Amino acid sequence: DTAVSQTPKYLVTQMGNDKSIKCEQNLGHDTMYWYKQDSKKFLKIMFSYNNKELIINETVPNRFSPKSPDKAHLNLHINSLELGDSAVYFCASSFDRGHEQYFGPGTRLTVT
Amino acid sequence: KNEVEQSPQNLTAQEGEFITINCSYSVGISALHWLQQHPGGGIVSLFMLSSGKKKHGRLIATINIQEKHSSLHITASHPRDSAVYICAVTLIQGAQKLVFGQGTRLTINP
Numbered sequence: 001d002t003a004v005s006q007t008p009k010y011l012v013t014q015m016g017n018d019k020s021i022k023c024e025q026n027l028g029h030d031t032m033y034w035y036k037q038d039s040k041k042f043l044k045i046m047f048s049y050n051n052k053e054l055i056i057n058e059t060v061p062n063r064f065s066p067k068s069p070d071k072a073h074l075n076l077h078i079n080s081l082e083l084g085d086s087a088v089y090f091c092a093s094s095f096d097r098g099h100e101q102y103f104g105p106g107t108r109l110t111v112t
Numbered sequence: 113k114n115e116v117e118q119s120p121q122n123l124t125a126q127e128g129e130f131i132t133i134n135c136s137y138s139v140g141i142s143a144l145h146w147l148q149q150h151p152g153g154g155i156v157s158l159f160m161l162s163s164g165k166k167k168h169g170r171l172i173a174t175i176n177i178q179e180k181h182s183s184l185h186i187t188a189s190h191p192r193d194s195a196v197y198i199c200a201v202t203l204i205q206g207a208q209k210l211v212f213g214q215g216t217r218l219t220i221n222p
Contacts, residue, residue: 033210040214041149041196041214042212042214042215043198043200045209045210045211048207048209050207055207056206056209058209088153090155097207097208098142098202098208099160100145100157100160101145101157101210102157103147103154103155103157105153106153106154106155108153
Protein backbone atom coordinates (compact mmCIF):
# COMPACT_ATOMS: atom_id res chain seq x y z
CA ASP A 1 0.00 0.00 0.00
CA THR A 2 1.36 3.40 -0.97
CA ALA A 3 1.57 5.64 2.10
CA VAL A 4 1.84 9.01 0.35
CA SER A 5 0.89 9.16 -3.30
CA GLN A 6 1.08 11.98 -5.83
CA THR A 7 -0.39 12.39 -9.27
CA PRO A 8 0.82 12.91 -11.85
CA LYS A 9 4.42 11.72 -11.61
CA TYR A 10 5.45 13.77 -14.64
CA LEU A 11 3.84 16.93 -15.94
CA VAL A 12 4.98 18.77 -19.05
CA THR A 13 3.12 21.92 -19.94
CA GLN A 14 3.51 25.28 -21.60
CA MET A 15 4.00 28.66 -20.04
CA GLY A 16 0.80 30.37 -19.05
CA ASN A 17 -1.15 27.18 -18.44
CA ASP A 18 -2.85 26.25 -15.15
CA LYS A 19 -2.16 22.83 -13.63
CA SER A 20 -2.84 20.86 -10.46
CA ILE A 21 -0.90 18.23 -8.57
CA LYS A 22 -2.76 15.93 -6.21
CA CYS A 23 -1.52 14.31 -3.02
CA GLU A 24 -3.13 11.70 -0.82
CA GLN A 25 -1.92 9.95 2.32
CA ASN A 26 -3.42 6.84 3.92
CA LEU A 27 -1.43 7.02 7.14
CA GLY A 28 -4.05 8.86 9.17
CA HIS A 29 -1.67 11.79 9.63
CA ASP A 30 -2.86 15.24 10.64
CA THR A 31 -0.19 17.33 8.91
CA MET A 32 0.66 17.56 5.21
CA TYR A 33 3.28 19.55 3.33
CA TRP A 34 4.33 20.71 -0.12
CA TYR A 35 8.04 21.07 -0.91
CA LYS A 36 9.84 22.30 -4.03
CA GLN A 37 13.15 20.78 -5.08
CA ASP A 38 15.06 22.93 -7.54
CA SER A 39 17.55 21.89 -10.21
CA LYS A 40 20.35 21.84 -7.63
CA LYS A 41 18.35 19.34 -5.57
CA PHE A 42 17.73 21.90 -2.82
CA LEU A 43 14.47 21.30 -0.94
CA LYS A 44 12.33 24.10 0.42
CA ILE A 45 9.00 24.16 2.24
CA MET A 46 6.14 25.82 0.41
CA PHE A 47 3.03 25.10 2.44
CA SER A 48 1.84 23.04 5.35
CA TYR A 49 -1.64 22.14 6.56
CA ASN A 50 -2.57 20.76 9.96
CA ASN A 51 -6.08 19.34 10.24
CA LYS A 52 -7.05 21.18 7.05
CA GLU A 53 -5.78 24.49 8.44
CA LEU A 54 -2.95 26.34 6.69
CA ILE A 55 -0.06 26.70 9.15
CA ILE A 56 2.93 27.40 6.92
CA ASN A 57 2.85 29.66 3.89
CA GLU A 58 6.35 30.52 2.79
CA THR A 59 7.24 33.28 0.37
CA VAL A 60 5.59 31.63 -2.58
CA PRO A 61 3.98 33.52 -5.50
CA ASN A 62 0.23 33.68 -5.09
CA ARG A 63 -0.06 31.80 -8.38
CA PHE A 64 0.40 28.76 -6.14
CA SER A 65 -2.68 27.83 -4.16
CA PRO A 66 -2.89 24.78 -1.90
CA LYS A 67 -6.21 23.19 -1.08
CA SER A 68 -6.97 20.60 1.56
CA PRO A 69 -10.45 19.14 1.12
CA ASP A 70 -9.85 16.75 4.02
CA LYS A 71 -6.98 15.60 6.25
CA ALA A 72 -5.91 12.92 3.79
CA HIS A 73 -5.57 15.18 0.77
CA LEU A 74 -3.51 18.24 -0.07
CA ASN A 75 -3.59 19.48 -3.62
CA LEU A 76 -1.47 22.17 -5.26
CA HIS A 77 -2.88 24.35 -8.01
CA ILE A 78 -0.56 26.54 -10.04
CA ASN A 79 -1.85 29.34 -12.25
CA SER A 80 -0.08 31.00 -15.16
CA LEU A 81 2.90 28.65 -15.10
CA GLU A 82 6.35 30.14 -15.66
CA LEU A 83 9.64 28.60 -16.74
CA GLY A 84 11.00 29.05 -13.21
CA ASP A 85 8.30 26.79 -11.84
CA SER A 86 10.04 23.80 -13.39
CA ALA A 87 11.09 21.61 -10.47
CA VAL A 88 10.22 18.47 -8.60
CA TYR A 89 7.37 18.97 -6.13
CA PHE A 90 7.16 16.66 -3.14
CA CYS A 91 4.20 16.11 -0.91
CA ALA A 92 4.78 14.79 2.61
CA SER A 93 2.80 13.99 5.71
CA SER A 94 3.46 13.55 9.42
CA PHE A 95 1.50 12.42 12.47
CA ASP A 96 1.59 15.98 13.79
CA ARG A 97 3.77 19.07 13.48
CA GLY A 98 7.41 18.35 14.26
CA HIS A 99 7.13 14.60 13.74
CA GLU A 100 8.90 12.36 11.24
CA GLN A 101 7.74 13.04 7.70
CA TYR A 102 6.82 10.58 5.00
CA PHE A 103 7.40 11.76 1.45
CA GLY A 104 5.52 11.07 -1.74
CA PRO A 105 7.37 10.00 -4.91
CA GLY A 106 7.49 13.53 -6.30
CA THR A 107 6.02 15.21 -9.37
CA ARG A 108 8.48 16.43 -11.96
CA LEU A 109 7.02 19.58 -13.53
CA THR A 110 8.55 20.87 -16.74
CA VAL A 111 7.34 24.18 -18.13
CA THR A 112 8.28 24.86 -21.74
CA LYS B 113 24.71 31.46 4.56
CA ASN B 114 22.29 28.55 4.81
CA GLU B 115 20.93 27.69 8.24
CA VAL B 116 21.94 24.06 7.63
CA GLU B 117 25.32 23.24 6.12
CA GLN B 118 26.50 19.80 5.04
CA SER B 119 29.95 18.53 4.19
CA PRO B 120 31.22 17.21 1.97
CA GLN B 121 28.97 18.10 -0.96
CA ASN B 122 30.24 15.12 -2.92
CA LEU B 123 31.88 11.95 -1.66
CA THR B 124 33.21 9.00 -3.63
CA ALA B 125 34.49 5.92 -1.86
CA GLN B 126 35.24 2.26 -2.42
CA GLU B 127 32.95 -0.51 -1.30
CA GLY B 128 33.58 -1.43 2.31
CA GLU B 129 34.83 1.96 3.43
CA PHE B 130 33.52 3.75 6.51
CA ILE B 131 31.59 6.87 5.48
CA THR B 132 30.96 10.04 7.47
CA ILE B 133 28.73 12.91 6.40
CA ASN B 134 28.57 16.01 8.56
CA CYS B 135 25.83 18.53 9.24
CA SER B 136 26.04 21.83 11.13
CA TYR B 137 23.16 24.14 11.90
CA SER B 138 22.89 27.66 13.24
CA VAL B 139 19.30 27.82 14.52
CA GLY B 140 17.30 26.50 17.45
CA ILE B 141 15.89 23.10 16.66
CA SER B 142 13.59 20.53 18.20
CA ALA B 143 14.90 17.67 16.05
CA LEU B 144 17.31 16.80 13.27
CA HIS B 145 16.54 14.49 10.37
CA TRP B 146 18.65 12.49 7.98
CA LEU B 147 16.97 11.71 4.67
CA GLN B 148 18.06 9.58 1.73
CA GLN B 149 17.20 10.37 -1.88
CA HIS B 150 17.98 7.67 -4.42
CA PRO B 151 18.69 8.36 -8.08
CA GLY B 152 15.06 7.45 -8.83
CA GLY B 153 14.09 10.52 -6.84
CA GLY B 154 12.16 9.18 -3.85
CA ILE B 155 12.96 10.56 -0.39
CA VAL B 156 13.10 8.31 2.64
CA SER B 157 13.50 9.36 6.24
CA LEU B 158 16.43 7.50 7.81
CA PHE B 159 16.59 9.06 11.27
CA MET B 160 14.93 11.69 13.40
CA LEU B 161 16.87 12.52 16.53
CA SER B 162 17.00 15.19 19.19
CA SER B 163 19.87 13.88 21.30
CA GLY B 164 22.53 11.20 21.45
CA LYS B 165 22.80 8.47 18.88
CA LYS B 166 20.61 6.17 16.81
CA LYS B 167 21.55 3.06 14.87
CA HIS B 168 19.73 1.21 12.12
CA GLY B 169 21.59 -1.60 10.45
CA ARG B 170 24.83 -0.20 9.04
CA LEU B 171 23.72 3.40 9.56
CA ILE B 172 24.49 5.44 12.66
CA ALA B 173 23.41 9.01 13.35
CA THR B 174 24.75 11.16 16.15
CA ILE B 175 23.93 14.66 17.32
CA ASN B 176 25.73 17.09 19.62
CA ILE B 177 23.21 19.74 20.65
CA GLN B 178 25.79 22.00 22.32
CA GLU B 179 27.97 22.09 19.22
CA LYS B 180 24.96 22.15 16.83
CA HIS B 181 26.44 19.33 14.83
CA SER B 182 25.34 15.93 13.59
CA SER B 183 27.05 13.13 11.73
CA LEU B 184 25.74 10.26 9.64
CA HIS B 185 28.00 7.22 9.47
CA ILE B 186 27.75 4.26 7.14
CA THR B 187 29.76 1.17 8.02
CA ALA B 188 30.84 -1.40 5.40
CA SER B 189 29.53 0.79 2.58
CA HIS B 190 27.97 -0.84 -0.46
CA PRO B 191 27.19 0.45 -3.96
CA ARG B 192 23.49 0.39 -3.08
CA ASP B 193 24.23 3.11 -0.50
CA SER B 194 24.90 5.50 -3.40
CA ALA B 195 22.40 8.29 -3.01
CA VAL B 196 22.01 11.90 -1.91
CA TYR B 197 21.90 12.23 1.87
CA ILE B 198 20.07 15.26 3.17
CA CYS B 199 20.25 16.76 6.63
CA ALA B 200 17.20 18.73 7.78
CA VAL B 201 16.22 20.40 11.03
CA THR B 202 12.83 21.08 12.59
CA LEU B 203 12.82 24.68 13.77
CA ILE B 204 11.85 25.10 17.38
CA GLN B 205 9.93 28.29 16.63
CA GLY B 206 6.76 28.91 14.72
CA ALA B 207 5.06 26.07 12.95
CA GLN B 208 8.07 23.75 13.29
CA LYS B 209 8.95 23.75 9.64
CA LEU B 210 11.78 21.70 8.15
CA VAL B 211 14.86 23.50 6.85
CA PHE B 212 17.14 21.46 4.62
CA GLY B 213 20.85 21.24 3.94
CA GLN B 214 22.05 21.17 0.37
CA GLY B 215 22.64 17.42 0.40
CA THR B 216 25.70 15.20 0.06
CA ARG B 217 26.00 13.07 -3.07
CA LEU B 218 27.57 9.74 -2.10
CA THR B 219 28.93 7.33 -4.69
CA ILE B 220 30.23 3.94 -3.63
CA ASN B 221 32.27 2.15 -6.26
CA PRO B 222 32.49 -1.67 -6.33
